[in-house]
Amino acid sequence: MxxxxxxxxxxxxxxxxxxxxxxxxxxxxxxxxxxxxxxxxxxxxxxxxxxxxxxxxxxxxxxxxxxxxxxxxxxxxxxxxxxxxxxxxxxxxxxxxxxxxxxxxxxxxxxxxxxxxxxxxxxxxxxxxxxxxxxxxxxxxxxxxxxxxxxxxxxxxxxxxxxxxxxxxxxxxxxxxxxxxxxxxFSAWRENEAIKLSDLIQRRLKFLQNPPRCDKAKKLVCSLNKKCGYGCQIHHLAYCMIIAYGTEHTLILDSKEWIYHKGGWEEVFQPLSNNCTDKGAANFTLWPGIDGKDQNLLLPFVDYLKSPPPYLPLAVPEDLVPRLLKFHGFPFIWWIGQILKYLLQPQETTQKLIQEAANKLGFRKPIVGQVI
Structure with a gap:
């Protein structure tokens, strides 16, 4: 029985x-x-x-x-x-x-x-x-x-x-x-639900970042050259992506003369968009504009952000909460993980360097990284 x-x-x-x-x-x-x-x-x-x-x-x-x-x-x-x-x-x-x-x-x-x-x-x-x-x-x-x-x-x-x-x-x-x-x-359900919800978020971000017409898309420009360490800059980029998601703008990343790689973000990681990576000649309004609804917005560093929007950490998209709470005890941790999953997709050369370093150091899975 x-x-x-x-x-x-x-x-x-x-x-x-x-x-x-x-x-x-x-x-x-x-x-x-x-x-x-x-x-x-x-x-x-x-x-x-x-x-x-x-x-x-x-x-x-x-x-x-x-x-x-x-x-x-x-x-x-x-x-x-x-x-x-x-x-x-x-x-x-x-x-x-x-x-x-x-x-x-x-x-x-x-x-x-x-x-x-x-x-x-x-x-x-x-x-x-x-x-x-x-x-x-x-x-x-x-x-x-x-x-x-x-x-x-x-x-x-x-x-x-x-x-x-x-x-x-x-x-x-x-x-x-x-x-x-x-x-x-219920372990199979938990695993499958986590995969399905992750896939949903990745498809949403891809859709947002690849508008049918880049010249007509709402854009949010984010500069990567914040004067701080790599981890701090990634936090900043994640905050830019979250605001772009919340305001339904395509995120344009300005990474020229990036302190960690002069060639810019796209030479180390995959570009955030396949067809819309340039802000073009359009005029941009400094955040928040009119409640973040302007066509083109220029986002300052989070330290100087006036009128912070409601979807900054530790917020989670409302429509995800019912499903997310059923299999995860810390929704924001999962949500920020999905943002980083989209952002940190290495180029082939970067992936090769990472793999060679892992082999040389003798890394074994699972590996957990901690920012202190």
Whole structure:
């Protein structure tokens, strides 16, 4: 029998989280009690600190109880979906329910069946709450350990051991939540939806950047020569592209004498348009013109932007939000990624240089770049 185990899994997960916090609190109190008997010269201020941590422990337990109650009440509605989609069959091997392996639900793991929005939102929220809980517990217990290290060194050592154990449990919980997203039957839909929505945005940008008649198109001119580093300039270019998208203008990039390549952007990356890269002889109005609706606009650097439009970061196109929120917890991160995906398309020579450098350095996938 194909079994939907998401509801049972989340109940167990909530119970594990509550027990995890209880063990940390109880262990800390037990260690404190033992050390108090061993070292009778303990300062009286520790008693006050103990009461304070007991209160915080109670607040954390209440917080987790609230999470678990929400999980149990919602049930994510997945079992109801399963009843409609899966025909029950007699199991070939008799196993106890708790021993059934947690495997992807192949019968509903397809690209056409989408999960309820509440389920996706709750799944991501639980993951974030587990991380936040660990940050809170870890930081508070570390503070306690530092305060006790000189007065009660034995207790401090025990707290270190407890923290390491708790950290292992935290990693385990996050891993289980990640696995949950793979076995709940909706992973294929998430991947396909992300691909389809990305393709939609790329087609929109391509359409905007390749008007039928360049001489009649609304244009927005953006200079790349901002006096800052490469990452800063890419941020600036992304902001130009977002404003062009929001005002429905074709973005014209002025990259002459670019500090990183005198030949300009188009010799390093693909041009932003196949047929409209020159601003021509038309007159241009300095932003914002008349509410950004002028035929041709000249965009200043973001530092000097007056009357900033509503679609600057962290805004996301309104029509994308309902679909985007179902598979991504941080919509703007995805949106800016799509803008950069369109902008940063290397020329063949650039791609060759990148590949040669990657081979020389021994890069292996996946690779994550971070701007600090």
């Amino acid at each position: 194909n079994v939907i185990r998401v509801n049972v899994f989340t109940k167990r997960l909530a119970l594990i989280v509550v027990l995890w916090l209880f063990v940390i609190g109880a262990t800390s109190l037990w260690f404190y009690g033992r050390s108090y008997n061993e070292e009778k010269d303990e300062p009286s201020t520790l008693a006050k600190k103990l009461k304070e941590y007991e209160r915080e422990n109670t607040e954390l337990k209440t917080f987790l109880d609230d999470i678990s109650n929400k999980i149990l009440e919602s049930g994510f509605h997945v079992p109801n979906i399963a009843k409609q989609l899966i025909k029950e069959e007699k199991p070939k091997v008799k196993e106890k329910p708790e021993e059934l392996p947690l495997k992807p639900i192949e019968s509903i793991n397809n690209t056409k069946i989408s999960p309820p929005h509440e389920y996706e939102s709750m799944r991501r929220r639980i993951f974030n709450n587990v991380k936040s809980l660990w940050y809170l517990v870890g930081s508070r217990v570390n503070l306690l350990r530092k305060e006790l290290s000189s007065m009660l060194p034995k207790l401090a050592a025990r707290i270190d051991s407890t923290l390491k154990l708790a950290e292992e449990h935290e990693r385990y919980l996050k891993n289980e939540l990640s696995v949950m997203g793979e076995v709940d039957g």
